[in-house]
Amino acid sequence: MNGPGTSLDREGLVRRFTTALEAAAGGVRRAPDAVAGGQILVEVVKTAGGGPVLLVRDPVLEAAGAAEALAAAGVETSFWEPGQPPNRLRQAATRARVGVTVPRLAIADTGTLVLVPAAGAGRTVDLLPPVHAAVVPTARLVPDLSAALARLGGSVPPSTVALVTGPSRTADIELQLTLGVHGPGTVVAVLVDGLE
Amino acid sequence: MSGLRARPGFLDRAGRALADPLTRRAVAAATDRFRTARRAALDALDDPEGLRDRARAIRAATLARLPDLIDRLEERVRAAGGHVVRAATAAEACGYVAGVCRERGARLVVKSKSMVSEEVGLNHALGAEGVRVVETDLGEFIIQLAGEPPSHLVAPAIHKSRRQVADLFGLASDGGAEPDAAALTAWARARLREEFLRADVGLSGVNFAVAESGTIVLVTNEGNGRLVTSLPRVHVALMGLERVVPTWNDLAVLLTLLPRSATGQKMTSYVSFITGPRRAGEADGPEEFHLVIVDNGRSALLGTEYEEVLHCIRCGSCLNVCPVYRQVGGHAYGWVYSGPIGAVLTPLLAGMETWDDLPLASSLCAACTEVCPVKIPLHDLLLRLRSARVRRGLAGAGERLAFRLWAFVAARPAAYRLAVSLAALAQRPLVRDGHLVRGPAPLAAWLRDRDFPALADRSFQQLWASGRLDSAAGSGDADAGGGTR
Numbered sequence: 027m028n029g030p031g032t033s034l035d036r037e038g039l040v041r042r043f044t045t046a047l048e049a050a051a052g053g054v055r056r057a058p059d060a061v062a063g064g065q066i067l068v069e070v071v072k073t074a075g076g077g078p079v080l081l082v083r084d085p086v087l088e089a090a091g092a093a094e095a096l097a098a099a100g101v102e103t104s105f106w107e108p109g110q111p112p113n114r115l116r117q118a119a120t121r122a123r124v125g126v127t128v129p130r131l132a133i134a135d136t137g138t139l140v141l142v143p144a145a146g147a148g149r150t151v152d153l154l155p156p157v158h159a160a161v162v163p164t165a166r167l168v169p170d171l172s173a174a175l176a177r178l179g180g181s182v183p184p185s186t187v188a189l190v191t192g193p194s195r196t197a198d199i200e201l202q203l204t205l206g207v208h209g210p211g212t213v214v215a216v217l218v219d220g221l222e
Numbered sequence: 223m224s225g226l227r228a229r230p231g232f233l234d235r236a237g238r239a240l241a242d243p244l245t246r247r248a249v250a251a252a253t254d255r256f257r258t259a260r261r262a263a264l265d266a267l268d269d270p271e272g273l274r275d276r277a278r279a280i281r282a283a284t285l286a287r288l289p290d291l292i293d294r295l296e297e298r299v300r301a302a303g304g305h306v307v308r309a310a311t312a313a314e315a316c317g318y319v320a321g322v323c324r325e326r327g328a329r330l331v332v333k334s335k336s337m338v339s340e341e342v343g344l345n346h347a348l349g350a351e352g353v354r355v356v357e358t359d360l361g362e363f364i365i366q367l368a369g370e371p372p373s374h375l376v377a378p379a380i381h382k383s384r385r386q387v388a389d390l391f392g393l394a395s396d397g398g399a400e401p402d403a404a405a406l407t408a409w410a411r412a413r414l415r416e417e418f419l420r421a422d423v424g425l426s427g428v429n430f431a432v433a434e435s436g437t438i439v440l441v442t443n444e445g446n447g448r449l450v451t452s453l454p455r456v457h458v459a460l461m462g463l464e465r466v467v468p469t470w471n472d473l474a475v476l477l478t479l480l481p482r483s484a485t486g487q488k489m490t491s492y493v494s495f496i497t498g499p500r501r502a503g504e505a506d507g508p509e510e511f512h513l514v515i516v517d518n519g520r521s522a523l524l525g526t527e528y529e530e531v532l533h534c535i536r537c538g539s540c541l542n543v544c545p546v547y548r549q550v551g552g553h554a555y556g557w558v559y560s561g562p563i564g565a566v567l568t569p570l571l572a573g574m575e576t577w578d579d580l581p582l583a584s585s586l587c588a589a590c591t592e593v594c595p596v597k598i599p600l601h602d603l604l605l606r607l608r609s610a611r612v613r614r615g616l617a618g619a620g621e622r623l624a625f626r627l628w629a630f631v632a633a634r635p636a637a638y639r640l641a642v643s644l645a646a647l648a649q650r651p652l653v654r655d656g657h658l659v660r661g662p663a664p665l666a667a668w669l670r671d672r673d674f675p676a677l678a679d680r681s682f683q684q685l686w687a688s689g690r691l692d693s694a695a696g697s698g699d700a701d702a703g704g705g706t707r
């Protein structure tokens with residue numbers, strides 16, 4: 027909608043995404059490949075105070091060896107397993123300190139993560155734990171909101187799409203910005219090259 | 223200005239608000255913050271004016287075929303497995319939601335912010351059925367505990383101090399340190415988290431509804447909107463008839479403007495797009511989705527001189543720049559909507575007879591019109607409402623008499639000259655430092671809080687006739703140039 031849009035190269039998108047998410051009080055890390063992405067995820071979890079960690083079932087996390095890397099670091103992990111009763115999953119999400127997601131897209135202009143639920147990815151993995159870590163292949167960056175909506179909209183969109191831009195926030199008490207009111211107070215995106 | 227009123231009106235409520243220095247400071251600070259942030263966020267766009275024009279065109283095109291779009295929306299929501307009901311009145315809307323709760327045996331409803339639900343009095347209606355409704359937006363939660371209506375469209379509890387919030391939370395400090403905003407927020411998070419996990423029904427508003435796909439869009443910062451629409455088994459969404467947009471392309475335009483205009487954010491922390499209930503194979507989400515499309519007087523405005531009020535996307539910008547709102551805050555407007563948009567919308571939806579004084583709560587400076595992202599000519603609408611008020615004979619006998627007198631005198635030069643000379647004489651005991659500071663009965667109320675420049679000793683016409691206009695104008699008289707002198 028504004029800015030030069032699709033003509034920007036990948037690095038330009040990464041820079042814009044980073045600036046925008048940091049402006050929204052989120053954090054951004056960068057990994058040159060999938061395995062490095064898994065290692066950085068471990069660092070992010072440790073910085074946040076450790077597990078339990080709840081992960082979505084997603085090929086990107088498998089490629090990154092995320093669960094193995096976390097287990098090797100002694101962090102308690104569990105997956106949002108398809109087919110489990112919702113209550114069990116909800117309990118896991120409530121117990122977890124860190125929820126790990128794999129966004130469908132990321133919007134450079136606004137620093138936004140685009141989450142779409144699936145069998146192995148519940149709606150609240152990012153929302154109930156106090157920390158949200160998203161593993162994002164840089165190939166999934168799009169320039170702006172219009173570009174993202176063009177891919178998601180149409181006449182039969184998914185049942186839910188959540189755009190997430192930084193931590194949950196409020197300024198309802200005396201205009202003081204407070205993070206983590208209902209959702210996470212910490213949001214970190216791990217941008218990973220070399221994955222689709 | 224509104225003459226004397228038998229029942230409490232805007233002036234009484236405004237008087238109460240003005241007597242509360244804390245609220246005035248809070249409202250001023252909040253509106254300043256939003257205003258500055260909005261300007262920066264819009265300036266950062268390539269072509270903010272062009273975008274506003276597009277937004278306005280989208281809203282106009284939407285209203286031009288609203289019935290078709292609502293049909294389409296309904297069809298698409300049903301196709302996605304949702305229920306749709308059209309509520310002509312507030313009572314119908316409340317009745318439907320109460321019915322859903324009754325049939326599911328729901329005792330606890332968690333709710334994210336919805337102005338239209340406040341408009342139809344939903345919490346009250348559900349409460350009467352024995353259903354507990356918990357507001358989960360932090361600001362709404364605070365004012366629900368206080369039993370007050372919102373004081374700002376975007377920040378409903380800006381009039382509450384930290385200490386007042388602590389009291390409402392039952393955390394009154396006994397001489398100890400006052401809890402800070404972070405501690406209060408953490409307390410509310412823990413308390414409301416339990417409610418989220420226990421609730422039977424989630425109730426949300428709708429910022430936009432995309433007709434082509436049957437998708438509702440929710441814009442929040444706290445994330446409560448997502449919890450409300452993800453955790454309970456049933457999700458009920460309430461929307462004003464006019465919230466619909468035709469396509470996702472149109473949505474992109476409005477969604478670019480809404481957060482920038484409201485809080486100055488490029489994007490709020492959360493935006494949800496919801497199309498029906500959860501689908502087969504999905505891990506979680508509500509099993510039922512109900513969309514309640516509320517008319518409540520809106521369709522009656524289509525095709526009238528007030529139609530444009532339905533363009534509103536509830537960003538709150540017009541409140542933040544309004545010199546009246548900035549002084550008196552939201553409660554003076556007496557109902558759910560405040561500021562310029564409230565002064566226009568309330569009489570139209572809730573009745574001219576009861577709310578005829580709200581359109582007078584404006585200096586007609588047009589600051590509201592200037593900032594409105596969808597370019598609603600708010601000050602024109604206020605003027606139209608004012609003249610409708612006069613046409614309907616709501617203006618009060620004193621005001622009507624005064625204008626009839628004025629019309630008589632102004633049309634007769636001799637009478638006019640005489641009146642001006644007499645007034646210049648009669649005002650003498652009431653003038654101090656060149657200003658009228660007191661007045662007889664009809665002027666007394668107006669002059670209680672204001673001074674009015676006194677009439678000059680010699681009128682403009684007298685100066686003109688005597689050929690001494692130049693020397694008078696050059697005499698350094700601060701009030702030179704007044705046309706009626």
Ligand code: SF4
Nearest residue numbers: 534535537538540594
């Ligand atoms: S009238 Fe315009 S400025 Fe006021 S709330 Fe509505 S959209 Fe915003």
